[in-house]
Amino acid sequence: MKHLHLLAMTCVLTGAMFASPFAAAHAKLTGSEPAAGATVSPAPKALVLTFNEKIEASFSSVTLKDAGGKDVASAKAHVDAASPAVLRLDVPVLTPGAYTVQWIAVGHDGHRRNGDFTFTVK
Amino acid sequence: MDAVALLQVGSALLLDTGFVWLVGSWLARRWLHASGVDRDGFEPALRKFDLAAAGLGVLGSAVAMLAATAAMGGVGLREACPMFWTMVSGTDYGHGGCLAMLAMLVVFALRLPRGTSRFRDRAVLLSLAIFAFTRSSMGHAGEDGLWSVALAAEVLHFSAIGVWMGAVMVSGWFVLDASRVVAFSADASGRYLTLMSQSALLAVIAIVGTGSYSAWQRVGTVAHLFGSAYGTILLVKIGLVLGAIALGGYNKFVGLPAASRSSRGLGVVRAVLQLETFLLLGALLAAAALTSQQPPASL
Numbered sequence: 001m002k003h004l005h006l007l008a009m010t011c012v013l014t015g016a017m018f019a020s021p022f023a024a025a026h027a028k029l030t031g032s033e034p035a036a037g038a039t040v041s042p043a044p045k046a047l048v049l050t051f052n053e054k055i056e057a058s059f060s061s062v063t064l065k066d067a068g069g070k071d072v073a074s075a076k077a078h079v080d081a082a083s084p085a086v087l088r089l090d091v092p093v094l095t096p097g098a099y100t101v102q103w104i105a106v107g108h109d110g111h112r113r114n115g116d117f118t119f120t121v122k
Numbered sequence: 123m124d125a126v127a128l129l130q131v132g133s134a135l136l137l138d139t140g141f142v143w144l145v146g147s148w149l150a151r152r153w154l155h156a157s158g159v160d161r162d163g164f165e166p167a168l169r170k171f172d173l174a175a176a177g178l179g180v181l182g183s184a185v186a187m188l189a190a191t192a193a194m195g196g197v198g199l200r201e202a203c204p205m206f207w208t209m210v211s212g213t214d215y216g217h218g219g220c221l222a223m224l225a226m227l228v229v230f231a232l233r234l235p236r237g238t239s240r241f242r243d244r245a246v247l248l249s250l251a252i253f254a255f256t257r258s259s260m261g262h263a264g265e266d267g268l269w270s271v272a273l274a275a276e277v278l279h280f281s282a283i284g285v286w287m288g289a290v291m292v293s294g295w296f297v298l299d300a301s302r303v304v305a306f307s308a309d310a311s312g313r314y315l316t317l318m319s320q321s322a323l324l325a326v327i328a329i330v331g332t333g334s335y336s337a338w339q340r341v342g343t344v345a346h347l348f349g350s351a352y353g354t355i356l357l358v359k360i361g362l363v364l365g366a367i368a369l370g371g372y373n374k375f376v377g378l379p380a381a382s383r384s385s386r387g388l389g390v391v392r393a394v395l396q397l398e399t400f401l402l403l404g405a406l407l408a409a410a411a412l413t414s415q416q417p418p419a420s421l
Contacts, residue, residue, distance in 0.1 A: 058212040059194040109261045110190045110215040 028052045029103065029115055036117035043094035043121045047077075051105055054084040059106035062089040067098045077103075094121045125199060129189040134410035137182030137222075138283075139403070141257075143175035144229060144250055145281070146288025149321060150297050151243065157313040163305060164297070165238060171296065172233040179226035179253075187219040218260040225253035254281045261413070275332040282328035287402045289322045290370075294395025303388065312382050315391065319374050326367065352412065359408035366401040369394050 033048040034040045049062060062077035073091045080086035087103065102116040147168055154161050191209040192202035210216040228249045232242050258276040259268065267273075293314075297303070303311060373394050380387030 054214075056194065056213045056215070058208050104196070106194045106213075108214055110194055110213075112194055112196055114196075 028113065029105070029117075032101070032117065034119040037119065039120040039122050041122040043096075044091065046091060047073075047089040047101060048080075049077075049087045049089075049101075049103055049105075050083075051085045051087070051107075054108045055079055055087055056106040056108070056110075059112070060087060060104055062087055062101060062103045064089065064091055065100045065102065069100075072099065096121050126189055126192040126202075129185060129199065130193060131407070131410045133182045133186035133189055134413065135182075135403075135407050136178050137186060137257075138406050138410065140175040140177075140179035140182060140226065141250065141253060142284050142287045142406075143291060144172060144179070144246070144288070145284035146290075146292030147172050147175070147296075148243070148246060148250065149285065149289055149318075150292045151238070153314050153317040153321075154297065156317060157306075157310040159306060159310050159314070161238070164302065166236070168296065169233055169236065173230060176226050176230035176233060180223055180230060183219060183223035183226060187216065187223075190215060190219065215260055218256050221256045222253050222260075225249045225256065229253075250284070251281075254284065272336070275335045278328055279332040279336070282325040282332070283406075285325035286322050286329065287399070287406070289318050289325070290366075290395050290402060291399045293318050294392055294399050298388065298392045298395065300389070300392075303392075308382070311388060315378050315381060319378060322370060323374065326370065355408050355411050359405050359412070362401045362405040362408065366398050366405065369398040369401065373398075 028051060029049060030052050031050040034044055047062060047064060057079040060077065060079070064072045066072050072094065073089055075090045077087050077089040080088050087105065098118055098120050100116055100118050102114070104112060104114045106112045151161060151164075151168070154164060187210060188199065188202060188206060191206050192199050194209060194213070194215070195202055195205050197205070210220060226249075229246055232246050232249070235242075255277050258280050259273055261276065297314070298311075306314070373391055377387065377391040377394055381391045
């Protein structure tokens, strides 16, 4: 009976344990400047995207498009020297209008995630 | 699942199976010695299997890195080739992959000369430890740096999987093979089985302990378990592991006492170990499928 109890406990704990990889986090945008959906003035000089984990610079990118879908920034996004979870993109002077930020982030574990958000310059 | 994801799953399975075999054969050598069985009779065949396992490990590492390059770049395998060097030299994942491959290469080189020595056995163990540490650090457990509790738990978890599955695989398919086990005295086979069973039990306890810790660390999303391909694979994996634990329990409490009484009992233990290997290989395949997939976007 004692053995059966041990076996049952092991089964339950293993069931709980094998749920762990399912809950593993992947690169996720936790915040940005400008924030998603924000209306800003004056226009930002750089986009700052903060993720929940360290980002691999070589395979990650940020692009900025205007309302017409045209690429606005010619520079490449780079990982912030002080914080490896932050991607920065220097942008030229932005005229008033709506903009879309598209990002690709490859995390420490090699997983690739992407997303986009918009903001408006007043 | 596309070609890149299939390759990621296949290479991870290859790599992990190679590691598991090498851990199992390392332990089997010790248990044979401790049981008073002459190792020389086993060594030539065991060496060949070790070389094949280490070779699979090296090949698996290289293919896994190419597949990872394609996944990171969001491109096909052909387009990934020119990016390969950037991945290997410029990312943490690439550095880890290279070190893991090197560790397997060292094991291959150490097992290449015939015969054994204490130094070589220790060097193989060190290389396998480096492999386990590196492979564990390539996932999220390595996020908090090389000296975090999360990474220590992951290393222990991965190593314990090697001990459990390695003990089952090498014993069931190699050591207890009918043609080999005839060389055992009754005492020797009993002692070998006891050592194997005790180690496997300790490994399962370590797996449950470290796994529960990881689950507790990352808890909160089990609600996503149902209704997705990802959740289904996970449930299949849990089922396979529970099946393997049940078979291990049968062997421990019913099979081993029977094996000490008759050679037929030993045959049943062997058959159960072989079946357990299939279940654990299935679990390893499911684990590889889970790590190569994106979890649901809401995570």
